[in-house]
Amino acid sequence: MTGADVKSQIRAKALELGFSDVGFARAEGLPEWKESLDAYVAEGRHGTMQWMAETAGRRADPKVLWPEARSVIVLGTNYAPAGDPLKLTRMPERGNVSVYARNRDYHDLVKRRLKALGRWMAEIWDCELKVFVDTAPVMEKPLAMQGGLGWRGRHTNIVSRRFGSWLFLAEVFTTLEIEPDRPESDHCGSCRACVEACPTNALDGEGRMDARRCISYLTIESKSPVPEELRPGLGNRLYGCDDCMAACPWNKFAPPTREPDFLPRVELTAPKLADLARLDEAGFREVFTASPVKRAGYERFMAGVMIAIGNSRRVELQGEAERRRDDPSPLIRDAARWALSVLGRQGPGQL
Known part of the structure; x- marks a missing residue:
């Protein structure tokens, strides 16, 4: 069986299991990944997320996390909303919860699919593998870029030509040697829509974000009171923020998700x-x-x-x-x- 056959079979199985996009990358970190992460931590832009500093050495290179890994299968799951994701932010007497959190925890669904894909791969090729979905020190966005799923926009998130900014990311590290896909090039051009949309000016326009000003960090990760000067920018955002991602023009190509677990529950449509x-x-x-x-x-x-x-x-x-x-x-x-x-x-x- 050729390498191309292995790739096509894995891609077909992943899509069959419900993943929206599939790419392949080498299990290798690039020097700029570590440089960027080190600068982020050194400048304190990670806020109180001390785990980012503690795991930086393993996070910057897949080989450090698992030396036996040879390839990484990067997977995207579309969660694009059907309507205006910012509608509730214009209804001040209501509470707004980020699109991804209006129903069940996506980790559960994606992890089940990852495990099913892993079991199938192990049976077919007798390979070793590890699966990850935002639960380990993995630099998901750079790997997604290397695997061709998209590029990193000025809002620091992955942008896909097919799914805009609405992709959950996950990975399968494997001992299989798989030919990598071509990295996706940057298609942001001169657009600054995401930067200008941020209510608390957390983005610098050069693809860098200061978590200490980010509403997602302030409403989820931080254990301290929100600084008073930033509170007006929160509006009615109670958990997370979609403003920078919703502003991305590439979202016009994103088909609304049909996954029941990602559709908003009635009690969170306009609480x-x-x-x-x-x-x-x-x-x-x-x-x-x-x-x-x-x-x-x-x-x-x-x-x-x-x-x-x-x-x-x-x-x-x-x-x-x-x-x-x-x-x-x-x-x-x-x-x-x-x-x-x-x-x-x-x-x-x-x-």
Whole structure:
């Protein structure tokens, strides 16, 4: 069997299992990957994500992570929304959750498909392999570029000519020697739509991002209160942010996902801030069962709800913030008092 036959069989099987795109790369890191990562950490742009610094040595080179690896199969899963992903950000009395988190955790579905592909490969070629989906120190985006899935846009995410910015990435490291695909070239040109769309100016226009200003980091990863000067930029974004990706012109080619696990649940299509503000911890766990939102935790999420109430300028929501002004959680308490201070600065009758 030729190398081309191996590639075509793996590609066909991956597509059959539900993956949207497939590429092949060498299990080798390029020098610029490490240089870029080292600079990112040295400049502190990773914020409090200390794990990025601790795993930098393994992250920059697949061979360090697994010396036996010879090839990497890079896989993309389309999760493009059917409608306007930013519609809710223009409805200040509602809460906005990032498109990818409006239903079940994508890790579960993608991991099942990865394991099925891995079992099939092991049976056919008796090879060794390891599968990854955002759970190990793997530089997924550079590998996706090398495998031809797309290029890294100015928003730092992968852009595909077929799926725009809406791809979940995953990898199969294998001992098989597979001819790599041709890397995708950059097609951003002079476009700066993503840079200009960022509500907190986290992008520098040169393909670099400062996590400390990124709404996804502030609402998911950070354990500290959101800096007050950045809070207005959050708007009603409670978990993650889609603004830079939604602005990408290449999205016009992306077909809406048909995967049921990625379609928004009814209760997250336009949740009222007033309803979210009344959730206790048990209610939070119930609403967000099997959802990525649980990763943020109750306190971080509720602090986000309080910030969104302040940004809403809706005085009728003042009572919800008032109930939280003496919350046992310092994070929630701080956000509630900030919201009250913002709402209190409005004139009579203002909304």
